[in-house]
Amino acid sequence: MNISWEELTARIQACTACPLSRSITNKVPGQGSHSARLMLIGEGPGAQEDLEGLAFVGAAGQLLTKMLAAINLTREEVFIANIVKCRPPGNRVPLPQEAETCLPFLRAQTALIRPRIIMLLGATALKTLMGEDKRITACRGKWIISKGVYIMPTFHPAALLRDPGKKRPAWEDLKLVRDKLAELESSEASTS
Numbered sequence: 001m002n003i004s005w006e007e008l009t010a011r012i013q014a015c016t017a018c019p020l021s022r023s024i025t026n027k028v029p030g031q032g033s034h035s036a037r038l039m040l041i042g043e044g045p046g047a048q049e050d051l052e053g054l055a056f057v058g059a060a061g062q063l064l065t066k067m068l069a070a071i072n073l074t075r076e077e078v079f080i081a082n083i084v085k086c087r088p089p090g091n092r093v094p095l096p097q098e099a100e101t102c103l104p105f106l107r108a109q110t111a112l113i114r115p116r117i118i119m120l121l122g123a124t125a126l127k128t129l130m131g132e133d134k135r136i137t138a139c140r141g142k143w144i145i146s147k148g149v150y151i152m153p154t155f156h157p158a159a160l161l162r163d164p165g166k167k168r169p170a171w172e173d174l175k176l177v178r179d180k181l182a183e184l185e186s187s188e189a190s191t192s
């Protein structure tokens with residue numbers, strides 16, 4: 001899919017390619033800077049996101065906002081998206097088939113933004129994008145480099161709310177992202 005933001009957003013809004021579109025209030029395409037250096041990818045909209053049509057605006061989203069602030073970033077400076085654009089009923093995990101069907105939209109968003117770093121928030125984002133055999137506990141905190149993009153898997157903010165013991169490792173992962181952003185920025189400055 002090689003298209004403009006306007007066309008992409010229109011296609012997301014019109015999509016009925018999987019059954020998830022039948023039970024939603026709003027599509028949640030994702031939002032933020034179209035030239036973001038950092039992109040964050042979650043699982044799928046929850047109840048609040050479905051009501052507002054915006055990604056990560058519920059309790060997990062509020063924690064995500066604080067996590068970004070801790071590395072001096074605002075939500076407006078990054079792009080926040082999900083694997084699926086429609087809320088799965090009862091907040092269940094999207095089925096692999098639903099994720100696959102929705103994936104061209106996320107890929108098109110990524111192609112338009114061309115982020116330097118992508119944070120995968122939780123197991124669904126990791127498995128959908130990196131392979132079903134991947135485990136978040138094993139992969140978090142370790143860079144995956146794919147087509148020149150630095151990918152950092154980390155725990156989902158909702159997992160941090162359920163299990164505060166995960167906050168420390170998540171903070172370590174965030175610091176790696178902060179430092180990589182600074183490193184990329186300084187190497188770009190020295191070559192320009």
Ligand code: URA
Binds near residue numbers: 042054058082
């Ligand atoms: N959880 C997600 O994975 N995405 C959201 O947008 C909200 C909660």
